[in-house]
Amino acid sequence: MLVLAIDTATKIGSVALYDDKIGVIGELNIYVKINHSAVIMSMIDNLFKMTKLTINDVDRIAITVGPGSFTGIRIGVAVAKGLCYGTEKSIVGINELDLLANNIEGFQGEIVSLIDARKERVYYSIYEKNSELKRVSDYKDGEIRELLENLKGKTPIFCGDGAIAYESIIKEILGEDAKIVTRANSIPRAVIAGQLSITRTEDNLYTLEPFYVNKSQAEREREERLSKNC
CATH class of the missing domain: 3.30.420.40 (ATPase, nucleotide binding domain)
Known part of the structure; x- marks a missing residue:
């Protein structure tokens, strides 16, 4: 099984290709100064170019679902789901804290x-x-x-x-x-997510959601405003 793994939950953007028989096929890690949306697709494209593989060779996509950066997690999950739509690739969400411990x-x-x-x-x-x-x-x-x-x-x-x-x-x-x-x-490495995903049951593409642990600051502030107006 060949897995494309994506991690955007922290300031480190990480993508990797992991094969359950060979091991690490390729891996790219970069410190993202602005926003993951500006680099993540380029990282995936470059990973495929350097390994001479394509999305068609991939069997499964592993994505870290959080906790971590609210924006980063949303971007990563959206990219992973977008790659799965229409390609019939399975998807597995990996908790970022589990990834770090397994590293x-x-x-x-x-x-x-x-x-x-x-x-x-x-x-x-x-x-x-x-x-x-x-x-x-x-x-x-x-x-x-x-x-x-x-x-x-x-x-x-x-x-x-x-x-x-x-x-x-x-x-x-x-x-x-x-x-x-x-x-x-x-450094959180996407390849660990890829490795963990091999033995995990696939998630439902349509119901897989980011895992935030707590509410974002914007959500908390909105709730505070609403409670004051009640």
Whole structure:
């Protein structure tokens, strides 16, 4: 099975082609300064050109559905669905926090995936890795300091751009020996989504939606305005 994987949930735009027998066929990762809509289709086109493959060779499309950037997630899901319409390709949504946790190799123990939600807030989930990786918490959002207070006495490894953004806070609360994945290894890679999608049941193309965890700031402000007018 050949999978085209797309990840636009953070500032890193990532596309990859993954084959269940060969492994990684090709992968492109780029820091997006403005908007994923300006680069994602060019990245996919270039990936196909460099690998001498086309969308017709693809069996499945894997797309990260969030949490992360509200705009980025919407763009990625729309692109993935657009590529599936009329091509009869199956689609699988992958959670961004799962992707980050699965990117860690050579570590046994507790893993905390963190995505920066700004202003010292994060999207997060907690995992245990022994012979296999298992998620042991819900997907949540909250204050980084509150999360860290609940992790005192434990020795997890932190990954994701939230771990990089709040490294100083992590070490302030848990100590200088707190384990944080390096900046390079905290990059979300679409190829991991492709690999995970191989064993997942396909999603319904028409009902697959972004996974935000919480409401956008615009939605919260709108609800506040409506409540005041009631």
